[in-house]
Amino acid sequence: MSSSSPVTINGHATPAFDIFSSLRYDPELPKLASQHPEHFPEPLNSPYYLLAHHRDRLINAARYFEWKKAFEEGPAWMKGDLNSLQEFLDSRIPDRHRPWRLKLVVHRSGHAWCEIAEAGPIDPLNFMVPGSGARSDPSPWRVFVDSKATFPSGFTAHKTTARDDYTDARLRSGITTPTQTDEVLIINNNGEVMEGSITTPYFRRRGGSSWVTPPLKCGGNAGTTRRYALAQGFCTEQVITVSDLVDGEECWLSNGVRGFIRAVVVLK
Known part of the structure; x- marks a missing residue:
């Protein structure tokens, strides 16, 4: 599928779209990961939940839709540079002492941006797979x-x-x-x-x-x-x-x- 070709979903023409991934910034994550390193992927010191997985998801989507410009003219993290992605997100966090919901968006041109909203508190153990530790679950x-x-x-x-x-x-x-x-x-x-x-x-x-x-x-x-x-x-x-x-x-x-x-x- 070419980025310049008409886009269809279920046989119907679809307006231009972007790819995105939603992730969480939480200042409690580095402490949790350091206490349970066997339960978290690298980087363990990141306050962004599963940061590398979100990068990989965006890269895989851009490859699927054959967005050549996203790799050639996009940010360094679209080529795999995880440090540049964290720096990009860090520059957009208004208060590093509070959790935030981030929507990381990439356009086919390679332009990328981040939409941020407040996130409510969550028991940090909820970020680990069930059974990894005692957790305070609310109503299902x-x-x-x-x-x-x-x-x-x-x-x-x-x-x-x-x-x-x-x-x-x-x-x-x-x-x-x-x-x-x-x-x-x-x-x-x-x-x-x-x-x-x-x-x-x-x-x-x-x-x-x-x-x-x-x-x-x-x-x-x-x-x-x-x-x-x-x-x-x-x-x-x-x-x-x-x-x-x-x-x-x-x-x-x-x-x-x-x-x-x-x-x-x-x-x-």
């Missing part, structure tokens, strides 16, 4: 199943601003604000779970003690916390169909801003 989120299938494409495999399918799925499930502690599972045409609208889901399969997450072949996004959870051995990949889900079953959700979230499936 509710997880619904979308009533309409979504067609897998490069726009579901990579994080882009062309997110109408995700917005529509959330609205169909009654999720109208970002502060709701609710999530909806995105389903492909085969009735397989692809991912959540803003999270990666994990389910415990019947007859087993381990957790599983949908494989990328189902059409979902290669999320940063998903990569982290797989590397830590918290989960393996397994196709999950809607018929596999059980009303009231416990599950986990994760993303690069909130870490790992306890949840429960709601089918009725």
